[in-house]
Amino acid sequence: MEVVIIWIIYFVLLLLSLIYAGVIIYHILKYRYDDLPREQGQYAGRALALYLGLGGLTLLLSIVIALFMILF
Amino acid sequence: MDEQTNQSASGEYLVYRRHPVNLLGPAAFTMLAVLLIIIFVAIIIATGLLPMPDALPFVVLYVGVLVFLAISYFFMYWSFWYLDIWVVGEDKLIDSQLITFFVHRRSELALRQVQDIRYTIPGTLATVFRFGDILIQSAAKEGSFKLMSIKNPGDAVTKIGALVEAASRVKFQASATTMPTVPLGEKLVQEGLISPADLANALSEQAATGKRVGDILVERGLIKRSDLVTALSSQHRIPEIDISRYEIDKSAIKHIAYEIAKKYTVIPVSHTNNGILVAIAEPSELVMSEIRGMTNLPIDFVVADEDYIKEAIRGHYLATDEGTYYSG
Numbered sequence: 001m002e003v004v005i006i007w008i009i010y011f012v013l014l015l016l017s018l019i020y021a022g023v024i025i026y027h028i029l030k031y032r033y034d035d036l037p038r039e040q041g042q043y044a045g046r047a048l049a050l051y052l053g054l055g056g057l058t059l060l061l062s063i064v065i066a067l068f069m070i071l072f
Numbered sequence: 073m074d075e076q077t078n079q080s081a082s083g084e085y086l087v088y089r090r091h092p093v094n095l096l097g098p099a100a101f102t103m104l105a106v107l108l109i110i111i112f113v114a115i116i117i118a119t120g121l122l123p124m125p126d127a128l129p130f131v132v133l134y135v136g137v138l139v140f141l142a143i144s145y146f147f148m149y150w151s152f153w154y155l156d157i158w159v160v161g162e163d164k165l166i167d168s169q170l171i172t173f174f175v176h177r178r179s180e181l182a183l184r185q186v187q188d189i190r191y192t193i194p195g196t197l198a199t200v201f202r203f204g205d206i207l208i209q210s211a212a213k214e215g216s217f218k219l220m221s222i223k224n225p226g227d228a229v230t231k232i233g234a235l236v237e238a239a240s241r242v243k244f245q246a247s248a249t250t251m252p253t254v255p256l257g258e259k260l261v262q263e264g265l266i267s268p269a270d271l272a273n274a275l276s277e278q279a280a281t282g283k284r285v286g287d288i289l290v291e292r293g294l295i296k297r298s299d300l301v302t303a304l305s306s307q308h309r310i311p312e313i314d315i316s317r318y319e320i321d322k323s324a325i326k327h328i329a330y331e332i333a334k335k336y337t338v339i340p341v342s343h344t345n346n347g348i349l350v351a352i353a354e355p356s357e358l359v360m361s362e363i364r365g366m367t368n369l370p371i372d373f374v375v376a377d378e379d380y381i382k383e384a385i386r387g388h389y390l391a392t393d394e395g396t397y398y399s400g
Binding site: 002003006010013014017020021023024027028031032034035036037040044047051054055058059061062063065066067069070 | 127134144155168176
């Protein structure tokens with residue numbers, strides 16, 4: 001039972017953090033070319049890619065390591 | 073990155089954003105959060121305080137999400153900082169601010185309406201990192217614009233001032249020919265504020281009573297007085313101001329006599345670089361030329377609400393220290 005609760009809390013936390021990230025991504029994509037000069041808009045796009053890469057890698061690594069520990 | 077000069081098809085423009093020192097707080101908070109997570113995990117592993125024997129994979133999963141949240145927190149602040157900009161072009165200042173998520177504010181100010189630019193350096197941190205707040209005061213109904221935490225504010229004020237001066241020169245040249253090309257009534261119809269039938273009725277009443285079309289339409293409740301001011305501004309191609317929110321420069325008042333101010337419903341509101349800015353209720357070439365001739369000063373005109381001008385005339389000419397009014 002405890003394990004189920006921990007899994008549920010984890011998935012809720014993961015969902016909330018993904019929604020949070022989605023809102024940030026939405027705003028960058030929406031406003032980066034509104035008033036920013038083109039090259040600054042492109043820079044914002046690169047920063048977004050860096051954030052997604054770093055954040056995604058963190059999540060993915062934690063999931064892979066945890067799965068590895070559970071399975072083996 | 074906090075200031076950049078760019079070229080567009082129409083010319084040079086400046087982009088300002090807050091000094092990067094504003095990101096120090098969120099960056100420190102993020103690093104502290106990650107550090108605390110690592111210390112917490114290290115402690116519970118080292119001391120064997122795990123709630124369940126096989127809880128280590130869950131610790132890893134939770135650490136992954138929490139670190140991801142910490143990174144997201146910092147990136148959110150970065151995006152707010154990066155997307156909050158002030159763009160100063162050849163003819164306008166754009167204030168584009170992401171206030172919170174889903175609340176974006178964008179304001180524009182014509183540079184020719186700028187009356188004063190000043191800056192303050194608020195405190196020790198600002199002095200050390202050489203940034204300050206720039207206040208741009210305007211005669212426009214948009215009021216003042218504040219550019220916060222701008223790097224080297226002195227240089228920025230000089231650059232913006234040069235653009236304002238250039239825009240003002242263009243305005244002064246343009247202001248010599250402000251003959252309306254479209255009658256006021258037609259302008260209001262074009263802008264969809266009244267119907268052609270409303271205009272026809274108003275013109276009939278004008279023929280019968282001699283009142284002005286704009287006043288008739290306001291009296292009938294078909295347009296607001298602010299619509300009338302905007303239409304006059306557009307018709308004569310001169311800026312409008314909200315005089316009720318404008319601090320009138322008392323030293324400018326003396327350039328136009330009370331009798332003239334009352335007769336033509338005009339009031340000087342401030343000094344410009346080499347002349348004065350005069351608010352007028354009913355712009356016309358004849359009146360504007362006459363006032364220019366009387367003062368021998370370069371005069372920039374702006375349109376303002378007639379009621380507010382009358383109130384300002386009463387307040388500023390009749391309420392001098394001596395209890396008399398300025399008379400030419």
